[in-house]
Amino acid sequence: MKAMVYRGPYKIRIDEKDIPRIEHPNDAVIRVTQAAICGSDLHLYHGLMPDTRVGTTFGHEFIGVVHEVGPSVENLSVGDRVMVPFNIYCGSCYFCARGLFSNCHNVNPNATAVGGIYGYSHTCGGYDGGQAEFVRVPFADVGPTVIPDWLDDEDALLMTDALATGYFGAQLGDIREGDTVAVFGAGPVGLFAAKSAWFMGAGRVIVIDHLEYRLAKAREFAQAETINFAEHDDIVVTMKRTTDFLGADVVIDAVGAEADGNLTQHITAAKLKLQGGSPIALNWAIDSVRKGGTVSVMGAYGPIFSAVKFGDAMNKGLTLRMNQAPAKRQWPRLLEHIKNGHLKPNDIVTHRIPLEHIAEGYHMFSAKLDGCIKTIITT
Ligand code: NAD
Ligand code: ZN
Numbered sequence: 388m389k390a391m392v393y394r395g396p397y398k399i400r401i402d403e404k405d406i407p408r409i410e411h412p413n414d415a416v417i418r419v420t421q422a423a424i425c426g427s428d429l430h431l432y433h434g435l436m437p438d439t440r441v442g443t444t445f446g447h448e449f450i451g452v453v454h455e456v457g458p459s460v461e462n463l464s465v466g467d468r469v470m471v472p473f474n475i476y477c478g479s480c481y482f483c484a485r486g487l488f489s490n491c492h493n494v495n496p497n498a499t500a501v502g503g504i505y506g507y508s509h510t511c512g513g514y515d516g517g518q519a520e521f522v523r524v525p526f527a528d529v530g531p532t533v534i535p536d537w538l539d540d541e542d543a544l545l546m547t548d549a550l551a552t553g554y555f556g557a558q559l560g561d562i563r564e565g566d567t568v569a570v571f572g573a574g575p576v577g578l579f580a581a582k583s584a585w586f587m588g589a590g591r592v593i594v595i596d597h598l599e600y601r602l603a604k605a606r607e608f609a610q611a612e613t614i615n616f617a618e619h620d621d622i623v624v625t626m627k628r629t630t631d632f633l634g635a636d637v638v639i640d641a642v643g644a645e646a647d648g649n650l651t652q653h654i655t656a657a658k659l660k661l662q663g664g665s666p667i668a669l670n671w672a673i674d675s676v677r678k679g680g681t682v683s684v685m686g687a688y689g690p691i692f693s694a695v696k697f698g699d700a701m702n703k704g705l706t707l708r709m710n711q712a713p714a715k716r717q718w719p720r721l722l723e724h725i726k727n728g729h730l731k732p733n734d735i736v737t738h739r740i741p742l743e744h745i746a747e748g749y750h751m752f753s754a755k756l757d758g759c760i761k762t763i764i765t766t
Contacts, residue, residue: 389766390444390519391745396434397753399746404444407515407523412459415527417469421544422517422764423448424745424752425473426574427687430644431508432749435689438509445506446764447473448548449517450540453531462528469531471524472714473548475503475514478529489711494525501711518745520766530715535722541733541763542725545575549761550732551714553579553641554721556685557587559708560637565590569626569635569675570611571668573601575761576685577641578735581609584637586724593629595622595671600758608734616671626675634677642668643686684709738762 392402407416425448431439453467463469476483476491482502483491494503495512503525506516516522524531534543553576562568568584570577573596584592593612594605602613614629616622627634672682684707724730737760740748748762 388520389742390515391446391742393431393439393443393445394441397432399432399445399749401743401745404515404519406521409455409457410523411525412457413526413528414457415453415460415463415524415531416455417449417451417471417517417522417524417531418454419446419449419451419517419520419522419766420468421450421540422446422519422742422766423544423547423549424518424748424762424764425548426576426643427507427548428749429753430687430689432753433644435644436508436510436687437689440509440513443506443508443513444515444519446516446518446522447505447507448544449505449522450534450544450547451517451522454521456527460527463531463533468534470534470543470547471505471517471531472551472718473504473507474530474711474714475505475512475525476529477526486713486716487710488530488713488715504711518742518764520742532715532718538722538725539733541736542731544763545579545732545735545761546714546718546721548712548714549575549735550579550721551717552576552685552712553581554583554586554717555710555712555714556580556639556641556683557583558717559683559710560584560587560639560681561706561708562587562589562637564588566636567591567593567630568637568639569593569595569672570605570639570641571595571672572641572643572686573598573605573613574641575735577639578605578609578760579732580639580641580685581605581611582730584639585610586720586729589637593626593635595626598755601755601760604735604760622671623674626671630677634675634680636677636680638672638676638680638682640669640672640682640684640686644688681706681708685712687711736761736763739765742766 491502
C-alpha cells in the first residue's frame with residue numbers, strides 16, 4: 388500500500404509499505420478513505436517532538452471503511468464506514484474509566500504522561516497513522532464508531548480531532564454565561580474552539596493570530612472579533628484595553644509549539660533554544676487572562692519549551708487546564724450541533740489533495756501558503 392513516511396525534519400515522502408495485519412484479536416484494519424493533516428503533525432514535521440522515528444507514518448485524523456476485523460471484535464463489521472478518534476485507548480483501565488481516554492495506561496504503559504495516538508511518535512506508543520491507504524486500529528470495539536448515514540465524510544473526519552479538540556478546549560475553559568473568551572491561534576483548533584465558546588454561553592469571543600486570511604475565517608465561521616497581533620506593539624496591552632483592563636475571563640491557547648509565529652522560516656530545535664524556547668502564545672495567554680481566570684491549553688508543546696511563566700500563573704491564582712482531547716467524549720454534543728444546523732465543520736476545509744501529493748500538503752500547511760487552513764488527503 389502507499390503510505391506517507393517521515394524521513395527527518397521537513398522531509399516526508401510516499402513509500403510502499405505492507406498492508407497492516409491483525410496483530411491482536413481486538414484489532415481492525417481500516418481502509419482509509421480520507422485523512423487530514425493536523426497542526427500537531429507539523430510539530431512532528433518540524434522535528435520538535437521527541438522520538439519521532441524515520442520510517443513512521445503520521446496521521447491521527449482519518450475515516451475509512453472496515454477492511455478486516457480480529458476474532459474478538461463485536462461492534463464492527465467489514466464494510467462499515469467508521470470515524471476513529473485520534474486517541475488509542477483500551478476503554479477499561481483506571482484512566483479510561485474516568486474519561487481520560489488520552490491518558491490510557493494500557494496502550495503506552497511506560498509513558499508517564501500521554502497514552503496512545505496514531506502516527507504521533509514513539510512517545511505516544513509508536514503506532515503507524517492513517518495518512519496511508521490502510522491503518523491498523525487496536526481496541527477496535529472502543530474508539531471507532533460507525534458514521535451516521537446523515538453525516539458527511541468531511542464532517543466526520545473533523546470529528547476525529549480538530550473539532551472535538553476545539554470543543555474540548557472551550558469545555559476546559561469552564562465558560563460562564565457572558566464570559567469574554569480569547570482564543571490564541573486561528574487554525575482549525577482555534578476556529579472550532581471559538582465557535583464552541585458561543586455554545587457554552589460566551590458573551591464575547593476574540594480570536595488572535597497574525598494571518599489575516601485566517602482571522603477573516605474566524606469572523607465568518609466563528610462570528611469572532613479578531614486582533615492581528617502583528618499590528619500591535621504589545622498584544623497583552625491591547626488585550627487589556629479591550630477588556631476594561633481586567634483581562635479575558637477565559638483564554639484558550641490553540642497555538643502550541645511555534646517559536647516566533649513566523650512559519651515561513653524553518654523552525655528548528657536549535658533556533659528555539661537560542662530564543663530560550665519561550666512558548667510565546669502560552670505566555671501571552673497567561674498575561675491576557677484576568678486574575679482568577681482560566682487558561683485552557685490545547686496547543687501541544689514539546690520538551691524544548693520549558694520557559695513557561697508558571698510563577699506568574701501561580702501568583703495570579705490561575706486555573707490552568709490542559710490535555711490531549713478525549714475526542715469521543717465530545718461526539719454526542721457535536722453530532723447534535725451539526726444535526727440541528729448550528730455547525731458545519733467542513734466550512735474550514737480549504738484544500739483536498741491526493742495522498743501522492745501529501746509532501747506538498749505538508750509544505751503548504753507549514754508555511755501557511757495559498758490560504759491553507761485545513762487540508763484533506765484523499766486515497
Ligand atoms: P495550525 O498550525 O493550523 O494553527 C496554529 C495557528 O496559530 C496559526 O494560524 C498561526 O499563525 C497561529 N499563531 C502562531 N503563533 C501565534 C501566537 N503567538 N499567537 C496567536 N496565534 C499564533 O494548527 P491547528 O491544527 O489549529 O492546531 C493548533 C494547536 O493545537 C497545535 O499546537 C496542535 O498540536 C494542537 N492540538 C492539540 C490537540 C489536543 O488534543 N490537545 C489536538 C489537536 C491539535
Ligand atoms: Zn491532531
